Each structure stands twice: as C-alpha cells, then as structure tokens.
Amino acid sequence: MTTLTARLPKGRLARSHGSPKRRRARGSRWGYIYAAPAVALVIAFIGVPLGSVIYHGFTSWNGFSPPRWVGLDNFKVMWEDPIFLRAIRNNVLFALSVPIEVVGALILAHLIHERIPGWRFFRSTFFLPAIYSTVVIGILTSVVLLPQGPFNQFLGDVGLSGLQHNWLESTGTALGAIILVVVWANFGYSVLIYLAGMTSLDPQLAEAARLDGAGFWKILWKVHAPNLRRVIELVFVINTITAFAYMLPYIYTMTHGGPGYSTFATEYYIYETGFSGGHLGYASAIGVMLALIVLVIGAVQIRVLTRGEK
C-alpha cells in the first residue's frame, strides 16, 4: 500500500538532483513512438466519439438517413422536456445521498485507522460490495426486494408484516432503494480513499489531542478532518459524479426507470431515446449536456482543491 506512494517524493527528489541534460541526448524521436499507442487510443475511442457526440447534438438524426443540422433545437427542447427534467431531478436526488456517504465513510475509515478490534477484517470486507459487478448487485437487489421475496419474508418473520411493501414498484420507495444500494456498493471505495489519505496524518497530533482530553469525535472533526480536507473533497466529487454518470446498470437491472419515470436518470434517457427511440441527435445532445454537468462538477473540484494552495 505504501511502496508506491512512498516512492514518489523520493523519486522526484532524486530527479532534481540528477542530470536531466544527459538523458536528453537519447531517443528524442522514440519518445513519440512509445507514447503513440496511448495517444492514438484516446483520440480514436474518446476524442473521436466526443467530437461526434457534440456534432450530432446539433442535428436531427435517426441512424439511417444522414443527420440534419438543427442548430440549438435539441438543447432548447431539452429544457422543456418533462422526462429530461425529471431525469436530472432524479440525478440530483441521487446526489443528495453523497453527504451520507462522505461522512459515513470518514467515520468508518477513522475507526479502522484507530485499529478498532478486527480492523483488518473490516478493511477487506468493506470493499467487497465494490468488487461485485453492478449488474450482479442490481439483479440480486431486485430479487431480494420482490413482493414475495426474502426481505418481505424476513419482515414477516420478525413480526413486522405491516411494513411489507412492493419496494421497487412503488414510486415512494424505488428511488430510495436505488440510492441505498448505490451508497452501499460504493462506501468501501470511499473508506479506502480515506484510509489512503490518513496514512499521511501525523499520529502525534491525535495523541496530543487525546492527552488534552479530546474524545473520538473531537479528534475526528477537529484534528483529522481539517487535514483531510482534500481527500474529503475528492470523495465528495467521485460520489457526485457517480450519482450523475454511473447509475445505469443499477437502474437497468432494478427498475428500468420506473415506476413511471420515478427512477429515470439522465444516462438511462440517453440509452432509451437513442437506442429504443431512435432519436440519436437528441440522445447525443443529452450526452453533451451530461458531459458538461460532469465537467462542471470536476471543475468545481479543481477550484476547490487549488483554493488552499499557496
């Protein structure tokens, strides 16, 4: 865990003391050749599609006849399209769960960092949900939450049959169920990121605070959290982007966006309107909008992250 990160600063130091000039003598042309496969791949399969999605976002296109330029029409329609607005609203609702994840994972990481009994076991098992395929998680959840499924059966067994519910097919609970599953699937990932950040904390600070009588929570909030600000923000951004751009497998396997449009998300709309509806120009425009939203979230991240730099 530490070998890689511990090496970096040492390496940079060694480089600055070394003699970069001597290296320059060799292989100036080969640098391009060695970098070429990576550059070619990102251009071919990210750059070209990105250019294409931007262009087609300004067209009306059904995939068969040539695309027809329509200017900003798709983007104008979008903001009056109730389904699109509903999808964006759902994405925002998904993102509302992010603070729970950010704070919850921080507490869990702190407990592991403090070497709570069994911490090794917790560290390994907490990441398991992030190892299961999102599709496996989605299908399993939909099985567990079936009207006659194990969860309702369990509620009946413990005498709570009044709470039995058709969880994924009721507007009131489907969205909440998805949020819960996604938070569960990702918390181990956030915990690991925190743990990585905590390795750089000075243990003497916590020790000193402890001698001053600070308890568990005080050490976490007043001593550690300020030093972990960047990592906390990173966890925040990663989970927010997940809420906007990585929900499709869950929605696809659990609700297909329903009931009604209550769990419809932007990505799912791209899929539906593009591949089932054949409105590829419009789907492209939504793709552009989604990329922009994610870019804004990322830009806010960079702004926030560089704010404290001298």
Place this chain on the structure above:
Amino acid sequence: MEAATAPTARPGLWDRMVERVPPIHRSPSRAAQIVGMLLLAISAIFPLLFMLSGALRTPADWNHSQLGLPTTSSLEAFTSAWGSANIGLYIRNSAIVTTGTVILSLIVAATAGYAFSQQDWRGKRATYLFVLAWLAVPPVALMVPVYYEMSSLGLINTYWSVILLYTALNTPFNVYLMTSYLRGLPDELMEAARIDGAGIHATFVQVILPMARPALATLAVFNVLYAWNEFVFALLLLQTESVKTATVGVLQLQGRFSVNYPVLVAGLLLTSLPVIGVYLFFQRYLVRAIVAGAVK
C-alpha cells in the same frame, strides 16, 4: 477507574495512567461501534451467502423459503446455469475480453509510461496532460457515437470492440499510474543501463519492465475488475449470443417469463467468483491502485 478517583493525596501516577489508556477503554460507545461495523461487514458478505444458499436450493425449496440454510443441496442449479443457460459460454467470453483488455492496457501503459517518465522529447509535458485530460469525459455520454463508430469499423459483436474501448477508456488512469511509478525509479538504474551500452529498446525490456512489475500487477488487477464487470458498453456492442460477456448474459436469466431463481443466483455467483477470487488474492495491488488515484 474508581481507583483513579479515590486516592486524594497523590494525583500523579494513577491519573496519568488513566489518561494514557487508549480511547478504546474509555469510550462507552466502542461496543456500539464494533456492532455497527460488524453489521456492515455482514451486509458486504451477505450477497455471497445468499447466492450460495439460493443456488443450492431446488425451485421448490426456494418457493418455500429463501433465507436461512437450504434444506436441499442440489448442484442442479449450477449445472443448468453453466450449461443450458449458457453462463459457461459467457464466462469464457468475459475471460477473452478481460485477458485482451489487460494485455493491451499493460502494453499501452508501459510504453507510454516509459516515454513520459524516462525519455526527453519536445512536447512531452503537453502530450502527457493531453492523455490525462480524457479522464474528465464520462463514458456514458459517448454511448451513441461509440456504437456508430464501432459499427462503421465493423467491430460490433466482436471482442475487439470492447477490448479497444475498455483499453482506451482506462488509458488516462493507467498511463498516469505507470508514469508516476516509473518517475520514482532511481536514476542510477538508467545510468547503469546506459553505461552498459543498452539502447533505448533494450533498456525498456531489460530494465524498465522488470522494475515496473509492481505497477504492472496493480494495473492488471484494476483492469481485470473493470473489464470483467463493465456493463453498459458490453450491452451495446456485444449483442449476439456467441460473444456476450457474463454481465450481459446473466440478464437473460432475469428476463425469462418464469424465473428459475436458484439458476439465476447460481449464474450470478458463477459470474462473481472470478473477480472475488482476484480480489482476495491480489487485494494489496488493487488497494495500491486506489491509493495512487487518491493521493495525487
């Protein structure tokens, strides 16, 4: 604790010792914390137990009860998932796609990492940032154009479509990780290779690649998990039965008009076992990838 407060004359030793006791003994909520952590850990393991116990049931036993230990232990669900439900074929396809993606990703990351860390050439910094910048693009935004690009390249329903795409999508991160790692290698190594008269390619093969083994292992684990579990593009690009990967293939078990649940969970378990095995055996490499991504 009581002993610490009782003596009045000497506040010295006892008090200090009590102060030093780690919070574990002082915090009354410690038990609650451990219980909470245990519940979470159980929830993380629960899917595995649920799939295993479900897969061992006969459909009749499933209808009777889905929780607790199975009263039957029939392997029929596994055999019919593997055979008649085609999970064996899908897992083979996933293995091909994953192997291809990992090999290609490692080659691309190692060569680019070498170029960005150990060689000097005009525009190196700009090119490096250019490769990294694509991290900002969410892949789902590219669903439509990727489908049509692959279709015009004639790659729909071929393993190559997803192998090339997965490799490309992960290239920014892979190159970042590899470059950071190679930058940390001591200069003396390159120096020594130079003195030995090793050319640029010999240095790559004989010095860089062996030294990069930990980073290559980290990337291999990371990309195995990604390629094995990816769903959206596999769904779009691999539509014929013979090339479907496991994540897409298991959907069919869910979609049939009357679902055979033991077979469904058996299929899900078979799909999950390879990645869980990889995680259990190569945990530390994966953790390293996440650490590298987090601590920039």
